[in-house]
Amino acid sequence: MSEHPREPDVVVRLADITKSFLGVPVLRGVDLELRAGEVHALVGENGAGKSTLLKVLAGVHRPDSGRVEVNGEPVVLATPRDAREAGIAIIHQEFTLLEHRTVAENVHLGREPVRRGRVDRRKMEADTRGLLDLLGEGGIDPTTTVTRLSVAQKQVVEIVKALSTDPRVLAMDEPTAALADHEVGLLHGLVDRLRAKGIAILYVSHRMREVFDLSERITVLKDGAFVTCALTAELTPDRLVRHMVGRSLDARHPDRATPDDLGDVRLALRGAGNDRVRDLTFELRAGEVVGIAGLQGSGRSAIARAICGVEPFTTGALEVDGVVRRVTDPRAAVRLGIGYVTEDRKGEGLALRQSIRDNALLVRRAAFTGRRGRERADLAALLGSVAVVSRGEHQEVRYLSGGNQQKVVLAKWLAVGPRVLVVDEPTRGVDVGAKQAVHRLLRDLARGGVAILMISSELPELIGMSDRVLVVHEGAIAGELPAGAAEEAVMGLATGHGAGEVA
Amino acid sequence: MSAPTTWRPRLAEGAAPVLAVLAVLLVALAFAGPAYSEAAGYLALLKRAAPLVLLAVGQYFVVVSGGFDLSVGSLVTAEVVVAARLVDGRESATGWVIALLLGFGLLVGLVNGLVTTKLLVPSFIATLGMLLVLDGAVFLWTGGAPRGALSSSFRVFGRGGVDLPVLGHLPWSVAILLAVLVAAVLFLRGGTGRTLVAVGDNENAVRLAGGRVDRLKVLAFALSGLLAALAAILLGGFAGVSAQVGSGLEFRAITAVVLGGVVLGGGRGSVVAAAAGALTLEALFSLLNLLGVTGAPESAIQGVIIIAAVAYAARGGGRRLGSRLRAGPPDPVRG
Numbered sequence: 001m002s003e004h005p006r007e008p009d010v011v012v013r014l015a016d017i018t019k020s021f022l023g024v025p026v027l028r029g030v031d032l033e034l035r036a037g038e039v040h041a042l043v044g045e046n047g048a049g050k051s052t053l054l055k056v057l058a059g060v061h062r063p064d065s066g067r068v069e070v071n072g073e074p075v076v077l078a079t080p081r082d083a084r085e086a087g088i089a090i091i092h093q094e095f096t097l098l099e100h101r102t103v104a105e106n107v108h109l110g111r112e113p114v115r116r117g118r119v120d121r122r123k124m125e126a127d128t129r130g131l132l133d134l135l136g137e138g139g140i141d142p143t144t145t146v147t148r149l150s151v152a153q154k155q156v157v158e159i160v161k162a163l164s165t166d167p168r169v170l171a172m173d174e175p176t177a178a179l180a181d182h183e184v185g186l187l188h189g190l191v192d193r194l195r196a197k198g199i200a201i202l203y204v205s206h207r208m209r210e211v212f213d214l215s216e217r218i219t220v221l222k223d224g225a226f227v228t229c230a231l232t233a234e235l236t237p238d239r240l241v242r243h244m245v246g247r248s249l250d251a252r253h254p255d256r257a258t259p260d261d262l263g264d265v266r267l268a269l270r271g272a273g274n275d276r277v278r279d280l281t282f283e284l285r286a287g288e289v290v291g292i293a294g295l296q297g298s299g300r301s302a303i304a305r306a307i308c309g310v311e312p313f314t315t316g317a318l319e320v321d322g323v324v325r326r327v328t329d330p331r332a333a334v335r336l337g338i339g340y341v342t343e344d345r346k347g348e349g350l351a352l353r354q355s356i357r358d359n360a361l362l363v364r365r366a367a368f369t370g371r372r373g374r375e376r377a378d379l380a381a382l383l384g385s386v387a388v389v390s391r392g393e394h395q396e397v398r399y400l401s402g403g404n405q406q407k408v409v410l411a412k413w414l415a416v417g418p419r420v421l422v423v424d425e426p427t428r429g430v431d432v433g434a435k436q437a438v439h440r441l442l443r444d445l446a447r448g449g450v451a452i453l454m455i456s457s458e459l460p461e462l463i464g465m466s467d468r469v470l471v472v473h474e475g476a477i478a479g480e481l482p483a484g485a486a487e488e489a490v491m492g493l494a495t496g497h498g499a500g501e502v503a
Numbered sequence: 504m505s506a507p508t509t510w511r512p513r514l515a516e517g518a519a520p521v522l523a524v525l526a527v528l529l530v531a532l533a534f535a536g537p538a539y540s541e542a543a544g545y546l547a548l549l550k551r552a553a554p555l556v557l558l559a560v561g562q563y564f565v566v567v568s569g570g571f572d573l574s575v576g577s578l579v580t581a582e583v584v585v586a587a588r589l590v591d592g593r594e595s596a597t598g599w600v601i602a603l604l605l606g607f608g609l610l611v612g613l614v615n616g617l618v619t620t621k622l623l624v625p626s627f628i629a630t631l632g633m634l635l636v637l638d639g640a641v642f643l644w645t646g647g648a649p650r651g652a653l654s655s656s657f658r659v660f661g662r663g664g665v666d667l668p669v670l671g672h673l674p675w676s677v678a679i680l681l682a683v684l685v686a687a688v689l690f691l692r693g694g695t696g697r698t699l700v701a702v703g704d705n706e707n708a709v710r711l712a713g714g715r716v717d718r719l720k721v722l723a724f725a726l727s728g729l730l731a732a733l734a735a736i737l738l739g740g741f742a743g744v745s746a747q748v749g750s751g752l753e754f755r756a757i758t759a760v761v762l763g764g765v766v767l768g769g770g771r772g773s774v775v776a777a778a779a780g781a782l783t784l785e786a787l788f789s790l791l792n793l794l795g796v797t798g799a800p801e802s803a804i805q806g807v808i809i810i811a812a813v814a815y816a817a818r819g820g821g822r823r824l825g826s827r828l829r830a831g832p833p834d835p836v837r838g
Contacts (some may be wrong), residue, residue: 310711334713340713348711351704353770358697365694367713412712 009036010072011168011200012057012088026052027063031220032224034169034200039191041211042204044221044244045401050204053095053169053444057202058090059083077440089167091158097146099101103151104142107161116234131160131466135190141458150288151181151296159190170194171202175191176210177402177428179457182295182495188214206431207458208237239434252465254443254485265322266451267307267338267420270318276302280316280322284420284451289442290465293490299475300455301343304422308340308454311335321419334367339413343424343455345402349409352359352398356383356390359397369414378415386411387437403434410441421445424455439465459487517764520815524762525779528786535793546674550787553676554579554734554741557757559781560687560774561730564723566760569703569769570619572724574633575731577758578611579749581637582735584644587651587744597656605732611637612728615831616721626724632710634753641746649744661740676737683730687774700722705770718836751802758809759784766816784808 012034019027034040053315055061056068061079068075070086077083083090097106104125105112105115113120113127119257122451128142137156146154155175172191176184191214195201205211211218213230220227220243225468227243263286270281277299284290305311310328317324320336327333333340342348350359357379383393386407390400397408406426413421424444427435442465446452456462462469467480471493478493505512529545538544558575564573590596611633618629624743664674690696699719702709706716735749742748763771763780787808788801 043506308711330711331713331715340711342711347705348707351701351708351770353704354697358701361694362698362701362709362714363712366698366709366715369694 010034010088011036011070013067013069013072013224014053014056015069017053017056017063017068019061019063021049026147027222028057028226029066030221030224031115031229032202033229036168037195037198038182038217039203039215041215041218042202042221043211043240044227045156045205045330046435048221048244049224050221051173052224052474053156054090054092054173054202054204057083057088057169057171059088068485075081079395082165084165086167087166089162089165089170091162091170091172091175091223093177097154097156097157097161099147100147102143102159103140103149103160105143106146106157107164108132109161111165126159131163132156135160135163135193138201152179152186155179155183155187156190163194167199169200169202171204173204174429175203176205176207179296180436182491184210206429208240209460211240212237225352244432253461254440257288257446257467261447262288263449264322267453268315268319268322269307270319272306272313272318273475274302274306274311274314276311277306277472278315279476281478282470282480284453286419286449286451287446289446289452289454291462292453292472293459293469293495294460296354296457298472300472301424302475303472304342304424304455306339307333307420307422308338310340311351317439331367334363334416335446337417339416339418339421340365341406341409341413341421341423341427345405345409345429350397353396356388356397356400356408357393359408360393360415363412364415367479382411382415383408386414386441401431401434402429403431404438406430406434406438407441410438414445418450420451420453422453422455425457426454427456427458427461431492435461459490463487463490492500512644517772518779521763521776521779521783522668525783525786528783528793530794531788532786535790546672546677548779548786548789549680549790550674550676551741552782553674553680554738555752555755555759555785556562556778556781557620557682557683557730557760558735558752559732559777560683561687561727562753562756562760563687563763563765563772563774563777564699564726565626566757566765566767566774567703567769568699568720568723569706570720571630571757571767572612572615572727573627573630573753573757574611574637575727575734576732576749576752576754577637577641578608578635578728579735579738579752580730581641581749582608583739583744583748584641584649584746586657586735586739587649587653588644589651591651592654592656592694594654594656597654601657601736604736605729608728608730608732608735609725610728611731612725613721614725615728618758619724620717620720630724630827640699643745647746649746651744652679653739653744657736658740661742667671667695676741679733679737684778691774695719695722700770703772754809755805756781758805758812761809761816764812764816767813 010033013237014030014032017027017030030049030053032053037257041051042053052061055064057077059080062078068077068088077086098109108124113123115123129384132138132140132142135156140149140153140156146157148193149157150468161501176187179187191201203215215230215232218232218235220240222244265283266286268286269280269282280303292300292303300313306313309330309332312328318327319325320338325336327336346352352360355449360379360382379393388404388411390404397405400408426442427438430438440453442454454462454465463485467483469485469490471478471481471490473494473496478496481489526553532539561575562572584606586600589600615626615630615633618624619626641768660675664672667673680776691700697708698714699722701717702716711717759781760777763768763772763778763781765777789803791797791804
């Protein structure tokens with residue numbers, strides 16, 4: 001990529017790292033080597049040990065055995081501070097920003113420059129502005145409070161915060177998980193600029209396309225063990241997936257609905273709106289999967305939240321099975337047979353410290369008190385049908401992988417036999433194998449007569465799964481595209497051009 | 504899934520440490536005092552502990568759903584003082600006064616719950632306010648010295664008992680205690696009980712699942728108020744009428760719940776363990792009594808216990824032990 005050939009100078013080397021929790025091995029002899037100026041992708045299914053490895057690098061977890069070398073010198077990373085001093089910066093998947101402080105304050109948190117015994121705000125803001133300009137993100141004002149920023153902008157602030165320590169290694173844990181497609185492009189530009197500065201970048205992602213677009217080398221983990229480290233150019237997505245899961249996955253999505261599969265109109269919106277979305281008019285039939293595409297903040301999730309009564313519609317009408325209904329709270333929606341798989345699984349979808357059983361029965365118990373009985377018998381069948389892998393129905397859901405957690409969320413709705421299922425980012429943070437399982441499950445449900453409204457920021461998934469796609473732009477539906485539409489057509493509508501124009 | 508084979512007594516979740524401590528204390532009691540050389544001594548302990556156990560069960564409902572109830576101590580005092588004044592020694596008044604007391608406890612709980620859920624006052628503050636209101640009201644009403652007296656039929660619940668064929672003498676308070684505990688366990692096994700615990704864990708998830716979060720929280724406070732009224736009825740008979748009868752009981756109940764391994768903030772812990780916590784606390788104080796320690800040190804010891812129990816839970820002591828017990832077949836690498 002760069003003009004002059006680079007020396008493969010190794011900045012960080014982890015060798016034969018092992019780590020167990022409660023006697024359960026999480027890392028079993030993992031090697032990782034990061035070179036200056038390379039983007040190194042770290043991939044593996046959920047539970048493969050990626051996050052643990054990252055935390056070893058961050059000084060959060062101490063390995064049980066193995067060597068850590070920085071610039072060829074053996075070091076001990078016992079605390080996050082050690083890691084920072086060794087020039088390692090980590091951007092975690094969850095934001096670590098203080099929402100009510102300014103961008104500059106967040107960037108310098110705990111390391112505020114001091115002048116005459118007082119925090120030197122001017123220097124803090126100037127430094128931050130310098131870094132933002134360097135990243136080509138001059139549009140963010142260092143004096144704005146973080147609450148006012150979009151998700152993508154927050155991600156930029158996280159990166160600036162990491163860069164402010166002048167690191168030689170930058171590790172990013174699924175940095176695009178919360179970003180819309182066009183924002184992902186911006187992030188990639190940014191990563192390229194960092195690479196050009198000679199920073200070694202460790203990039204953890206589930207998204208194949210990103211891994212192949214960005215990285216020079218890929219390290220694959222499986223079940224805590226090192227599988228391979230290969231040049232990206234020598235791999236194909238298919239071979240990479242085989243390394244990750246140990247088998248070849250059929251990359252196709254399940255078959256779409258045929259006209260025979262379509263039944264009655266389950267859900268209809270007639271000019272519905274609230275302060276986030278307006279003039280929504282569409283129908284959802286039994287047996288079909290309708291996708292909603294749109295940029296982050298376009299109102300695509302607001303549609304889901306309105307239908308499900310979280311932030312209800314204030315104008316227009318909502319019909320369920322042809323009858324106009326008032327859905328003023330989630331309970332009303334649930335009792336009408338509308339299920340909602342939220343995009344925030346941990347914050348809204350699951351009671352993490354409760355058992356699989358209690359979560360799977362949550363909707364039935366919470367919304368349909370009175371209709372009891374048969375719990376024990378159906379539960380096993382239910383959990384079997386979504387293929388949850390666990391140690392038993394009394395295991396707490398927080399110990400499950402993302403994919404299995406999502407299956408529990410689905411089971412929770414299946415337990416009450418919904419007529420309409422609204423799913424927002426159903427495969428976020430879910431590994432490749434479980435992703436396909438979720439897709440199949442959704443399609444099976446549709447075939448069983450459920451009407452499914454699906455939101456996803458991952459266009460290949462959305463297009464691959466949907467029987468038609470509604471594209472949302474600035475709170476209104478910009479257009480409808482048939483099954484198998486091109487990504488360019490979707491993006492065109494989503495960004496406010498026409499479907500014909502290529503974005 | 505190996506679903507049917509993995510049943511474990513979830514309602515005793517986290518109870519192991521407190522039960523171990525309780526067992527040690529009970530054995531120590533036998534060595535410390537001659538009264539505990541036979542079963543009657545332990546029965547007397549259970550009888551003495553009954554009001555605190557009831558308060559701990561009530562407090563459990565509130566804590567596990569994510570709140571605090573600081574008003575129960577003052578509520579107990581108010582109930583006892585009101586009872587003495589209204590009954591005023593008349594046997595005929597016993598029935599309706601007891602009904603009134605239970606109703607009043609329920610009402611105070613409802614107000615606590617509604618202030619928390621509808622006025623959005625954090626429960627810590629809402630029930631602290633209620634504590635002060637009740638304290639003030641009692642003082643205003645009695646002028647500092649409670650008047651009147653309880654009837655003997657009222658006092659029988661705290662003092663008396665029934666002679667059963669096989670079991671022998673069973674104090675009413677112990678019978679009530681057992682009935683409440685069984686009812687609490689059954690309630691918590693049911694859908695509403697499980698949902699209440701889920702509210703303490705993640706109320707957003709319960710709300711989006713169609714649950715009535717506010718109603719469940721109000722229910723927890725109402726149960727706490729009702730059980731405080733019941734505790735007051737036992738305590739009035741057992742300890743007599745004074746303006747200090749309930750003082751400090753709210754903290755004692757919270758200590759008991761925490762000692763039982765119930766997590767402050769909600770979502771985790773068992774009611775049986777909370778009850779065991781109350782019994783442990785009472786056994787500890789009995790032991791200290793036998794050893795000649797009374798008064799001020801009790802409160803200091805209680806302070807140390809509550810900090811130590813929360814620290815133990817926060818540092819993962821309970822969790823580690825819990826997950827080890829839960830971890831299924833032992834892993835060969837473990838060591």
